[in-house]
Amino acid sequence: MRRIPNYELYGESAAARPPWHDAFNFEWIPERSRANDWNIPAHRHDALLQILYIRNGYGHVIIESAKEPFDPPCLVILPAQVVHGFVFSPEIDGLVITAAQGALESIAKSVSPALLPILQRPALIPVRGPAATDETLMPLFQLIEHEFRSGAAGHTAAGMSLLIALFVQAARLADYAAATPVAALAARRSVQIKRFRELIAKHFREHRPVEFYAAELDITVAQLGRICREELGVSPTSLVNDHLIREAQRDLVYSGMSVKQIAHSLGFEDAAYFSRFFRKQTGITPRAFQGAAQRDLALGTF
Structure with a gap:
């Protein structure tokens, strides 16, 4: 019987927990995809959510048994336990953040329960609308990358707080595009x-x-x-x-x-x-x- 691989990051066994297991990870997509010939076969993460920002290039994401082509710029949200895979073109320009699903949900429950649906459902969200530009999103991503790479005191708390701000933006984009229901839930x-x-x-x-x-x-x-x-x-x-x-x-x-x-x-x-x-x-x-x-x-x- 062939089982769907379960990883922390793609290719890294879930049994070997990296130091950021309870926090977050930041990568530019080519860092891992180039070594895998731009093809990330179907896998899942038991406790980790991923959000990708595709700026340019082309390819597709597999979500369960559906193939969804990228239409940059766009966000891809993949909650924990969702089977997914990717095919990227070598021209792909984008990034991926991996974070502990439970920690993000706990913060969202405290500060904004209406964010929970955007954290719990897979989605491909176009970056469209009057306030949706690369200049709007990239400062957030750059701050998240800085906190991840700096290792400074409090970088985990700062990074997770910035991720909540990022998902607020994702929810607004989804609402604008009517791609994902983000109505406030009790x-x-x-x-x-x-x-x-x-x-x-x-x-x-x-x-x-x-x-x-x-x-x-x-x-x-x-x-x-x-x-x-x-x-x-x-x-x-x-x-x-x-x-x-x-x-x-x-x-x-x-x-x-x-x-x-x-x-x-x-x-x-x-x-x-x-x-x-x-x-x-x-x-x-x-x-x-x-x-x-x-x-x-x-x-x-x-």
Whole structure:
């Protein structure tokens, strides 16, 4: 079985924690990508968020099973645990910041809970609008780079504070472009939704009913349904099914397992039932999705 690699930075094992594990890292994209022939295969980071600023050049980012081309200037946000990969052109001009997801979320909860959605959802955000220019963003990035490289007293606190300011700008850009919903959410509901997602990730293979999740959250089924519909526009069942389908899609593209093996690994006793479920949710069979995705995700080509 081929598993999706889990790294701190790309190519660095999650078992070997670098000194900045609880803080942040700054790199210019060519620093790591040139050595990898401008191709960063699919991987994930369990506890780390990444934000890229693409200024010039071309290429694409893989987010789960979707390929999104860059349209510079743009920001790319990749929360922890999201499977992603890149193909860059040698002309690429940009930077990447890697930071501890939990630390950023803790700061955001204290100073601006409305920032949580921009930290928790993958997005490709165009840098557009009256106040959106390279001159607006680059001073922030330069200050972040300075704090990372200086090692001066308090550089971690200063760097994380600057990152919060950066995500305020990202949220404004997303709002302007209508690319990512950034409506203010009540802190309590944000926590409930985050906890619900964590429970889904933990128990989705068990095919638990909505009643189980509501009980774990200490709310009623009706309350859980209302929170999901009003904040996310979907039902709790849809959220559970979406997670299950994403895991199935990951395995179909990256694991090397057969459809029957994937069905059993996801808690389905009957592979035929898994195929019907997958087709109902996506409109195509698992085998058809697998073939199409493997053709479309031919990394190394534009």
